[in-house]
Amino acid sequence: MLTSPICDLLGIDYPVFQGGMAWIADADLAAAVSNAGGLGIIAAGNAPATVVEEQIRRARTLTDKPFGVNIMLMSPYAGDIAELVVQHKVPVVTTGAGNPSKHMAAWREAGITVIPVVPSTGIAKLMQRAGAAAVVAEGGESGGHVGDLTTMALLPQVCDAVTIPVIAAGGIGDGRGMAASFMLGASGVQIGTRFLVAKECNVHPTYKQKILKAHDIDTIATGRRLGHPVRSLKTPFSRAFWDKEYDCAVSDEELEKYGEGALRLAAIDGDAQRGCFLAGQIAGMVDTEQTAAEIITEIVTQAESLLTNAPRWVK
Numbered sequence: 001m002l003t004s005p006i007c008d009l010l011g012i013d014y015p016v017f018q019g020g021m022a023w024i025a026d027a028d029l030a031a032a033v034s035n036a037g038g039l040g041i042i043a044a045g046n047a048p049a050t051v052v053e054e055q056i057r058r059a060r061t062l063t064d065k066p067f068g069v070n071i072m073l074m075s076p077y078a079g080d081i082a083e084l085v086v087q088h089k090v091p092v093v094t095t096g097a098g099n100p101s102k103h104m105a106a107w108r109e110a111g112i113t114v115i116p117v118v119p120s121t122g123i124a125k126l127m128q129r130a131g132a133a134a135v136v137a138e139g140g141e142s143g144g145h146v147g148d149l150t151t152m153a154l155l156p157q158v159c160d161a162v163t164i165p166v167i168a169a170g171g172i173g174d175g176r177g178m179a180a181s182f183m184l185g186a187s188g189v190q191i192g193t194r195f196l197v198a199k200e201c202n203v204h205p206t207y208k209q210k211i212l213k214a215h216d217i218d219t220i221a222t223g224r225r226l227g228h229p230v231r232s233l234k235t236p237f238s239r240a241f242w243d244k245e246y247d248c249a250v251s252d253e254e255l256e257k258y259g260e261g262a263l264r265l266a267a268i269d270g271d272a273q274r275g276c277f278l279a280g281q282i283a284g285m286v287d288t289e290q291t292a293a294e295i296i297t298e299i300v301t302q303a304e305s306l307l308t309n310a311p312r313w314v315k
Contacts, residue, residue: 002304006165006188009133010092010113011066013037014300016178017136017167018292019192020070020094021144021278022046023267024203027055029292031062032200036293041068041094049080056088066091068115073098074228086110094136097145097228099123101130117169119147119154121161134165136190141171143193143280146221146231152184159185173282175302182307191299193280198292206270207277210235214283223259226252233277237262241276 004015016038018025022045030040042059044052052069059067069090071081074097082103085093093100093107096117107114108131117136118124124135137158139151147154151170159166168181169190178189195201197208210233222241223229232238244250244258259276266275290298 002300002307004165004182004187006134006167009165010039012039014296015167015188016296016299017041017068017094017169017188017190018195019142019144019169019190020044020068020072020096021192021196022072023264024196024201024207025070026202027058027062029195029198029201030055030067031059031065032198032292033195033296034059034063034065034067036291036296037065038292038296039066039068039092040292041070041092043070043072044075044077044081045072046075046077048077049084052077052081053084053088056084056090068092068094070094070096071100072096073100082106085112099126101126104130104132115167118158119149121157124158124162124166128162128164132164134167134187135162136167136169137186138190139170140221140231141281142169143219143231143278143283146170146229151181155181155184155186171280171282173280173285175299175304175306177282178299178303179306179310182303183310191295193283194286194295194299195292196279197286197289198295199289200292203267204270206272207266207275208289210272210277211279211283211286212289214279214286216281216284219279219281219283226255230276230278231280233279233283235275235277236273237276 006015014037018033020041020043022043025043030042033040042055092113113133115134116127140146165187167188168186173194221231262276265271266277
């Protein structure tokens with residue numbers, strides 16, 4: 001069985017995290033992933049604490065396995081969510097879009113395992129000093145908020161920079177990506193886009209169909225001008241955002257306003273014109289709707305086979 005130190009650390013069967021996808025990764029999906037042996041993660045996104053609390057309570061009715069909450073630190077409710085996870089003794093917290101250092105002591109004191117998402121070696125080392133149990137090294141191939149470095153370039157450098165376990169993220173959609181991540185030094189993988197089409201994922205059917213029909217060149221990264229680029233599928237919205245981003249007549253404030261609520265329009269309403277359909281570059285590899293358990297089993301089985309047969313390349 002494919003295992004790693006991250007399994008012992010978290011009490012999970014397989015070193016597979018489900019990404020914290022805002023407006024998408026709810027209790028149903030997180031519980032399904034955790035029940036299948038991975039680490040399911042509820043995404044707090046921009047939701048208020050009351051909404052996240054409801055999801056935490058629901059997850060506990062659906063699974064007795066460890067699960068996590070992802071806190072997007074740019075959210076106006078991030079401080080409230082930081083306190084909420086302590087109150088509810090959530091086993092694992094992952095973070096993104098900011099520096100969680102000011103919350104780390106309280107989380108650790110509450111017995112929470114903290115695993116921040118990092119885009120560089122400098123942030124990875126900072127998180128290790130702050131007490132992170134592991135880090136997720138996420139490359140720019142991923143969906144949602146992205147950094148500049150690719151996963152293949154970022155991952156081995158982060159593994160060299162820190163002594164804590166490193167989880168690979170960005171551009172991983174099957175066992176080949178998982179096996180490659182282990183060869184680059186990772187102790188596990190985080191997968192988002194493929195779980196978008198899990199049968200337990202409650203995202204709008206239009207969103208799922210767009211992922212299933214996507215090709216290799218069907219994503220675009222926008223928002224670099226604003227300092228927080230995101231990767232999404234090419235749609236009327238994302239193409240218009242791209243045009244506005246490079247139009248000097250459009251102010252930053254107008255650009256921010258144009259993007260407000262676009263993810264919710266995609267994930268909840270399935271609005272093909274105004275919605276922002278976040279997805280990673282592996283979307284073109286995803287062509288089948290499966291259960292979370294089937295996805296994890298397929299990925300892990302393929303990775304095991306590849307790693308077991310790796311010695312054939314060495315003479």
